[in-house]
Amino acid sequence: MRTRPRPSCAAAVRCGRPSGRPARRGRRLPKPNLLEQADDVLGAGGKLKALAQEVTEARYPKRVRSIAKLEADSVEMGVYSTHTIPALLQTEEYARGLFELRRPLLSVEEIERNLAARMARQEIIAASRTEPVMTFVLEEVTLRRCAHGRTVQRGQLEHLRQVAELRNVEVQIMPTGQEGHAGLSGGFRLFKLRAGATLGCCEIQHVIQSITESHRVQSLEMQYGMIRAQALTPRESLAFIDKVLGEV
Known part of the structure; x- marks a missing residue:
């Protein structure tokens, strides 16, 4: 698998720093299409593409x-x-309201993840x-x-x-x-x-x-x-x- 500087890789997969950094650091799940693009750019031989389905399911x-x-x-x-x-x-506003009204209370992180x-x-x-x-x-x-x-x-x-x-x-x-x-x-x-x-x-x-x-x-x-x-x-x-x- 090829290695590339972060800015170069981000540009190649059309992933700017604001959205790319959280995914790179494991704070946000990458979108499946981002994995597919990264696989091609980095020459991962399908290894990243193979994770797309798992990532899709992990969103929920x-x-x-x-x-x-x-x-x-x-x-x-x-x-x-x-x-x-x-x-x-x-x-989105209606769904957010439902999550905010739930008891026991959900944390802010839980609300955001459920909403997404x-x-x-x-x-x-x-x-x-x-x-x-x-x-x-x-x-x-x-x-x-x-x-x-x-x-x-x-x-x-x-x-x-x-x-x-x-x-x-x-x-x-x-x-x-x-x-x-x-x-x-x-x-x-x-x-x-x-x-x-x-x-x-x-x-x-x-x-x-x-x-x-x-x-x-x-x-x-x-x-x-x-x-x-x-x-x-x-x-x-x-x-x-x-x-x-x-x-x-």
Whole structure:
């Protein structure tokens, strides 16, 4: 492997000193593409490139690594959320507010790491992507809860409105006044993987439980289908979000 002066190496991989120094000293994880560029510049023979996947996984706290992997491996995803806007749809300010409100209190470093991981997970949402196809059913209260201030709430609703217009995303709202409701047992997620399997996932008090038994997964699929049928249509939901925006 070739050796090069630090300024020369940083310039070659387009990594300036402010971002390069923390990664070099082990205080910040390097981005996978930085490792790939460095491998070519230093002639490492693929050794640095081989670490890219490990670095990608290490960006996420252990608690959410399995979820991030399922999201990345999915061709279709369904999310039913009862208390907050789902992580994949959150703005940075909204997500930061959730981490700051958590009890027991998180340290500043924990908040920043969790926030960076949450924003990184959102890379799967882009206007140019056709998969995964994502559907979200949100309880009305998730739109109206103002735990972080009106400015953050409005920014979150505007962002939700924009994401809901993407081709691979559908957002539906479940009105609080809906009489028939199949989701009263709590929120959950469904993942249809490229390999063909379908898995479920529930989270209670920050504890994530995977659901792999076929009969339990089928029950969740049936429940999710009913919940979507009872919720407002995607078009009606956009109008509902606009209505709440007008009230903020």
